[in-house]
Amino acid sequence: MRLTWxxxxxxxxxxYAVIGGLLLPVPELTQLGETIRNLYxxxxxxxxxxxxxxxxxxxSIKYLxxxxxxxxxxxxxxxxxxxxxxxxxxxxxxxxASYTWADPNNPAFASFGSIMREPKLIGAAIALLIYGAYxxxxxxxxxxxxxxxxxxxxxxxxxxxxFPSIWIIPxxxxxxxxxxxxxxxxxxxxxxxxxxxVFYPAVIGWTLLGAWISTLKIRHKxxxxxxxxxxxx
Amino acid sequence: MKNKLIAFILSxxxxxxxxxxxxxxxxxxxxxxxxxxxYVVVAVVLxxxxxxxxxxxxxxxxxxxxxxxx
Numbered sequence: 001m002r003l004t005w006x007x008x009x010x011x012x013x014x015x016y017a018v019i020g021g022l023l024l025p026v027p028e029l030t031q032l033g034e035t036i037r038n039l040y041x042x043x044x045x046x047x048x049x050x051x052x053x054x055x056x057x058x059x060s061i062k063y064l065x066x067x068x069x070x071x072x073x074x075x076x077x078x079x080x081x082x083x084x085x086x087x088x089x090x091x092x093x094x095x096x097a098s099y100t101w102a103d104p105n106n107p108a109f110a111s112f113g114s115i116m117r118e119p120k121l122i123g124a125a126i127a128l129l130i131y132g133a134y135x136x137x138x139x140x141x142x143x144x145x146x147x148x149x150x151x152x153x154x155x156x157x158x159x160x161x162x163f164p165s166i167w168i169i170p171x172x173x174x175x176x177x178x179x180x181x182x183x184x185x186x187x188x189x190x191x192x193x194x195x196x197x198v199f200y201p202a203v204i205g206w207t208l209l210g211a212w213i214s215t216l217k218i219r220h221k222x223x224x225x226x227x228x229x230x231x232x233x
Numbered sequence: 234m235k236n237k238l239i240a241f242i243l244s245x246x247x248x249x250x251x252x253x254x255x256x257x258x259x260x261x262x263x264x265x266x267x268x269x270x271x272y273v274v275v276a277v278v279l280x281x282x283x284x285x286x287x288x289x290x291x292x293x294x295x296x297x298x299x300x301x302x303x
Contacts, residue, residue: 219296
């Protein structure tokens with residue numbers, strides 16, 4: 001097996017993120033309480049998703065420049081794992097929100113419907129659905145080269161749509177979600193030094209884990225391609 | 234591989250039995266019961282995480298083997 005140094009780094013960082021994330025002290029906050037520790041897990045999903053999508057679009061552009069099918073395999077695998085992490089981020093966010101925002105003691109909480117109208121939730125859902133369409137598009141084209149070309153172009157569009165849907169529009173509208181005035185979790189007023197000690201390693205760890213799973217997917221798909229071609233001959 | 238797995242499962246059983254024997258005075262048990270038993274959660278999450286890593290490593294090895302054969 002190719003257990004290169006970065007896979008060991010991923011394991012070490014994630015073990016640290018779990019132990020440090022659950023045991024190290026965090027600031028005492030109203031409403032959130034101990035749930036602020038979710039920052040090390042929920043927020044990291046979105047960070048890792050964004051980084052994997054960036055790798056994916058880079059591979060799509062490479063495919064369009066070179067026409068090598070390997071780049072198409074890489075682009076689709078990174079996008080797939082990125083979307084999966086996005087879904088996990090969505091699910092964990094739903095759990096987190098239902099015990100913090102949807103709390104009768106929270107003065108900002110009006111109804112469950114008010115949470116469903118959150119611009120951040122809708123924006124993230126749109127972004128994930130656009131990536132969902134990427135996979136539907138891929139599976140609907142049988143010709144390999146055409147599929148690679150069309151989906152590479154679509155991937156660039158999907159990446160461009162991330163910016164209005166999860167970065168710009170949610171910030172223009174009132175929201176319960178933190179990070180209205182800047183970059184959530186990167187802002188120095190948002191989290192204190194103790195939390196950053198765990199948060200940054202956690203981001204790197206989860207991203208590396210996503211990349212690890214992606215490379216496994218890529219190698220598996222390349223093996224399948226080779227098998228298919230050897231049957232053709 | 235199968236033998237290793239069986240040995241692992243057996244050793245887990247022994248650990249479980251030991252954990253029940255040593256109830257109150259054991260330092261490990263008192264650590265696990267301190268601080269609202271948060272260490273139990275840490276142990277559970279770590280077990281899941283390490284289990285997932287073991288699975289990934291095994292998958293990685295299998296794919297490497299296939300790559301060599303191809």
